[in-house]
Amino acid sequence: MTPTPVAQASEELIVVGKVSTVYGVKGWVKLYSFTEPMSNLLDYSGLHIKRGEQWQPVTITEGRLHGKSLVAALEGVDDREQARALAGCELAISQSELASLPEDEFYWHQLEGLQVLTDVDRQLLGVVDHMMATGANDVMVVSPCEGSIDQTERLVPYVPDIYVTAVNLDEGTILVDWDPAF
Numbered sequence: 001m002t003p004t005p006v007a008q009a010s011e012e013l014i015v016v017g018k019v020s021t022v023y024g025v026k027g028w029v030k031l032y033s034f035t036e037p038m039s040n041l042l043d044y045s046g047l048h049i050k051r052g053e054q055w056q057p058v059t060i061t062e063g064r065l066h067g068k069s070l071v072a073a074l075e076g077v078d079d080r081e082q083a084r085a086l087a088g089c090e091l092a093i094s095q096s097e098l099a100s101l102p103e104d105e106f107y108w109h110q111l112e113g114l115q116v117l118t119d120v121d122r123q124l125l126g127v128v129d130h131m132m133a134t135g136a137n138d139v140m141v142v143s144p145c146e147g148s149i150d151q152t153e154r155l156v157p158y159v160p161d162i163y164v165t166a167v168n169l170d171e172g173t174i175l176v177d178w179d180p181a182f
Contacts, residue, residue, distance in 0.1 A: 013048055013055060013092035014109050017041045020069070022084050027077040029086055031063075031070040034108075039065055042072065046097055049074075050090045058091070104160065108138075110169060116142045116156065119165045119175040124148045128174065131158065140174070149180055 017033040033041040042063040049058040063072035077083050108131040116125045129143040138158040144151045156178055157163050166175040
């Protein structure tokens with residue numbers, strides 16, 4: 001696998017998974033997928049892998065579900081040592097490969113970095129640092145930022161119409177029905 005820069009550096013890449021470890025002796029790898037369902041990771045044609053600071057195209061030549069994870073063969077990775085060198089590498093696609101969502105649904109990467117404010121008095125709680133899947137519902141990890149009411153990290157369930165009352169991507173805000181004491 002020869003390092004090749006992404007052709008369009010201006011096109012935003014979205015991380016959709018990572019290589020977790022080797023699988024077998026023929027260069028296969030286990031993949032951790034951030035997609036829902038997880039098998040969607042095997043279907044992207046424009047996949048890229050990050051080696052060091054460099055993104056390069058990568059092709060999954062074969063892949064399948066294996067228990068609660070995915071296993072795959074990557075083009076140009078023919079033995080266990082080559083596969084081991086990829087452990088921990090992120091996998092991404094161009095934003096243009098993502099399916100369109102209904103108006104009131106969002107991808108996690110769209111929510112990350114947005115300011116989170118209380119809906120009643122617009123107190124700034126912080127910004128969405130990242131999202132977590134908990135099984136019951138997704139959770140926003142809200143980290144303090146300049147101007148936030150305190151230095152508390154908050155875990156706010158992403159439950160529309162209950163805790164999340166509005167998302168405005170243009171304004172960069174999420175309004176929540178949330179007690180700032182929590």
